[in-house]
Amino acid sequence: MKKITLLTLAFAAFSLSSTAQESLLNDYNKWSIDVGVGVAKASSPITPATEGVFFDTKLQDVAFELGARYMVNDKFGFKASGLYFQSTNTGDPAFDLDTEVFRANLEGVINLGNILGFREFTQRVNLLFHGGIGATNVSLPADAVLANESETLLNFMGGLTPQIRLTDNIALNLDISVIGNLQQDLTYDGRANVPQTRNFDGMIVTATGGLSIYLGKHDKHADWVDNSPKKLFGDRVQELEEQLAKVQRDLQDTDKDGVADYLDREPNTTSGVAVNTKGESIDMNKNGIPDELESSLEKMYVTKEYASETYFAGGVEGVKPDANDNLINVYFRFDSTQPEYYSLDAINQIVKYMRAHPEAEAVLTGYADQIGNTEYNNTLSENRAKKVYDIVIASGIEESRLSYRGGGVDSSVDKNSEEARQIVRRVSFELK
Known part of the structure; x- marks a missing residue:
């Protein structure tokens, strides 16, 4: 038994790398809806302070965020998301404008928690990185210098999302992101952007808190899959132990006829009756009575009908x-x-x-x-x-x-x- 156990463990170690990921493919959910609310600040471009307008740097504009995420596996995925807020730009109410800002992005998602091995020490805390490309729309209000002007810009963004798992279906998120708009012509306080750098002319910082709502029939989402080597090795060892236990059960001979149960087509053969290689009692005339019992019955003057009723x-x-x-x-x-x-x-x-x-x-x-x-x-x-x-x-x-x-x-x-x-x-x- 010790030799069998050692061979089992050695085989588990050898086959772990090829079977571990395969076993994870269908054991977790991949879709989630991410909702959040928080604060944002459009930090540039704004009119220079030399014109008497002083920019308010507080991260205080209320922002709303909604996204849908799909994880290809437990480490990588994709996300489509949007965010909306009104930018209150200056510390002087006389110059303040409510400029509407909306962004929509398609991003790649990296599950840093699984890559860095968080599951080895926690099942409650995780960290995601996301980054991608999208569009930002800036719309000026009617009381701006450039009244009712708007423009749509190409943007790039990136962010980090710490997570706390509340249940198997819900996680609490805190997201911090930075968005850079290319070649922005309008300032957030309603003027033309002069001079323009023709690089990241617009910058936005957001901080939102919210929930990830996991969709699917499985117990866990890809965010929380435990793929640590210790867990995968333990699962593989358990699987092989189950297979070994099954082999041991199959090799039992319940009716003691010399044929193992897994080969025995008749595992309840009468004790002492001769059987063939398939564990079936010898019944040449196919009347349902083993030939050895039938000859004994005939010597005792028992009819075949009675034998059938009694034995069969x-x-x-x-x-x-x-x-x-x-x-x-x-x-x-x-x-x-x-x-x-x-x-x-x-x-x-x-x-x-x-x-x-x-x-x-x-x-x-x-x-x-x-x-x-x-x-x-x-x-x-x-x-x-x-x-x-x-x-x-x-x-x-x-x-x-x-x-x-x-x-x-x-x-x-x-x-x-x-x-x-x-x-x-x-x-x-x-x-x-």
Whole structure:
């Protein structure tokens, strides 16, 4: 066992780099809506102070921001956003104007938190960088020197966005950005921009606070995915341990006929009866009775009809009490509705019983373990029951004799034990 464990760990380390990112692709949400409100200041261009107008440098103009963001992966994404404010330019009310400023930008987003390994020490704090290109519209009011003039400018912008995660669906943001407008002809206090540098003639600084609202069906957004080497290595080791446990289960020989369960087509063979390489008892005349038992019965002057009722049907009679005592179950892998192939015999036993007893009815109840969102697990448990329900119907049992339901989360075992959680990811049967 020690050698197997060491080989497992070595294989995990070797395959980590090629499988880690692959496992993350579908495990998180990518879309978010970002809203914010804060303050802004257009710092240039303004009329020089030599003309008797003194610019107010306070960051006090109320600004509103709205954006939509899509993360291609847990490190990089794109964002479309807009911001609006009215620029109050001077400290002298006699010269003050409410110049309307609106910008719209398309930006690239870098998740610095994931790149710098924030998830190794915090699950609540993150940092994004964004930068891109867009357009700025400056509109002067009617009481400006250049009344009702407006212009649309090419801009470049960049900023940092610290985040605090409130829930899996909402994060608190504080964004600080700088916008540079190219070749701006109008000043924010209503005059022509003379002289012009023909570079970044207009500069705007904004500071907004708001929320990121995450959209999607998964538990986490790309902003908060834990892709630290420790986490990825641990996940891979756990996956390999589950595979090893499954191999060990498959190699068991429940009916002690010398054929491992994963190869055994008849895992409930009568003890001591000869079987073929597939674990099936030898029945040359295909009457459902192992040939070894049939010869013994004939020596005792028992009819074949009686033998069939006693041995063949008798093997089915134990199904009902076993099923109602939760001894016959269909098991599933983590987060899956596909039955483990070694569980198909449980379905086969139920089908055989219901064929032998046409009046019998069955209720199928699905369960999930304690890992993950409760609402999601409730749906998963019902889908597992529906999957087995469909298989039983496809095996020839009338739909009217069956019903299914979701039993939700089975919390009767230790949440931290993978082996224990395996036995509660199941569908059980109640035969009536």
